[in-house]
Amino acid sequence: MQIDILTLFPEMFEGVFGQSILKKATENGAVNYHVVNFREFADNKHQTVDDYPYGGGAGMVLKPQPIFDAVAHLKSEARTDRPRVILMCPQGKRHDQKLAEELAKEEHLIFICGHYEGYDERIREHLITDEISIGDFVLTGGELGAMVVTDSVVRLLPGVLGNEESHMRDSFSTGVLEHPHYTRPAEFRGMKVPDVLLSGNHRLIDEWRAKESLRRTFDRRPDLLEDIELTVQQKGWITEFEKERK
Incomplete structure (x- = not known):
């Protein structure tokens, strides 16, 4: 499985992906992680990825251009034609074991981790395949949620757990x-x-x-x-x- 993470804070993932089961999964070839700072795809010299919302209001909104271009780049390098593009968002579907099992059957997942007040709505309407939430609360950004979902999915991949029957008896399975x-x-x-x-x-x-x-x-x-x-x-x-x- 290929898992790409689009984030403004790639350093947050180093400790999580470099330890325990998630690290073992990369060592045995079950998964490959690619963490990308989508600021690198901004089309301005200051690498600005957010702007004030139309109509006024508090906070800043993530612009569509950097995220659209980042996803297009990842798709161009993908082995599959239709990766699942997942927006981490408190408005999304509540993540559960059934969804983790569904995602574990995919070959390519792309997670979009937002910050600030929200996303430009065109990202939701024209780019993503899934919106996922890990609970009815708001976090500073989507990074922690992406880590949680990734952990729940990767541990289900063949050869990741020492005992193949371990996850079959887990709570909720x-x-x-x-x-x-x-x-x-x-x-x-x-x-x-x-x-x-x-x-x-x-x-x-x-x-x-x-x-x-x-x-x-x-x-x-x-x-x-x-x-x-x-x-x-x-x-x-x-x-x-x-x-x-x-």
Whole structure:
């Protein structure tokens, strides 16, 4: 996968892309990152990329020309004809695991990270394919959001995680939150690991994990259960959880 980032602050990405899983992904050839300062594409000697909004108002607006030209340049060097061009924006679609899985199937992603008051509307209307938000709040710029989305996508690429099944059991990948985890020692300061996890009975362990995953979702994110077709066993567990609350 090729991931291009258009930003006014390329240095922000150095630490993130150079560490942990995101670094490993480049080392094994799963992804290539290219961070571009779109100020370099400004058509004036001062490399100005923003201007006052028509009609007045607070703040500055990013001009269309530098971003259009930067995207055109990246497309000219791309291996694919139709990269996904993603605008990081609080008005965009809320990012979730389903969208991360969709983007992980692409060969080329271009992220546009804005600053200042906003984007010239012609960028939205004629250049991008997606608008994505990471939550209902406003950040200083799109850089942190692009990092979050990139991390969620890259970890899904083949060969990136040490265990190929790791992400399949992650929270939200199965529609519910992930079950609790324990490791050695079996008893720590009087706190014990559940007996079933020490039993060696994998059928019972899988059942315990499924039940605790559902319990955690029931307690913390009951809204997720609205989109799941529950089995008879799961419905029975939820009835049990409801009784426990009374």
